[in-house]
């Protein structure tokens with residue numbers, strides 16, 4: 321079905337800023353999210369990574385600058401966001417996948433097929449009728465990613481998706497992200513975890529105090545960061 325609709329990517333940000341009152345939290349961010357890539361947004365605590373993702377997703381509006389989605393729409397449907405702590409409904413696992421599909425207007429039979437396909441694809445079938453909020457943290461995040469996948473996004477924004485998880489749950493989530501990527505879904509991910517950034521990033525955007533101070537291919541960034549701040553960050557030094 322998607323073949324007949326124009327792609328929403330690339331997404332271009334031009335001089336995007338976000339301020340609360342007179343305090344700028346993000347300033348003058350210009351960035352292009354290219355289709356089919358895995359972009360990792362890096363930076364210290366408070367650098368503005370989550371804000372940048374929420375702006376891209378459209379859950380908050382910039383106070384300066386502009387966003388251009390390739391299809392010309394202000395906030396396209398074919399994108400989804402998953403948070404560090406998944407926001408799940410007080411319903412079963414299956415109902416959590418079904419609900420956003422219903423909101424999007426899919427017929428009951430299309431939804432039933434998509435829920436079954438999603439449960440099967442991510443090994444969630446045995447938990448289908450369990451209350452989602454009783455799942456472990458790792459299972460909840462698997463469900464949040466599976467639910468996002470069921471919406472057939474072109475781009476998925478992932479805000480620290482594994483920071484509350486142990487290494488084995490993290491591995492499962494990273495494998496899911498790689499499988500999305502292999503299907504052509506564009507990934508924009510924030511992380512504190514340098515190991516994760518090295519494993520997953522094809523491109524890097526490095527934020528420092530609300531400014532995007534480096535961006536480009538991950539290999540070049542990790543091999544030779546250009547700024548003192550990025551060098552210090554990669555060396556594990558405290559920067560502020």
Ligand SMILES: Nc1ncnc2c1ncn2[C@@H]1O[C@H](COP(=O)(O)OP(=O)(O)OP(=O)(O)O)[C@@H](O)[C@H]1O
Nearest residue numbers: 340345363364365366367368369370371372510512
């Ligand atoms: N609504 C808001 N009002 C005031 N300040 C805010 C608001 N939202 C975020 N901030 C501040 O903006 C800065 C950037 O926040 P953001 O959550 O984007 O950082 P981050 O890079 O994701 O950090 P972390 O890695 O700790 O999650 C922080 O100093 C935060 O306290």
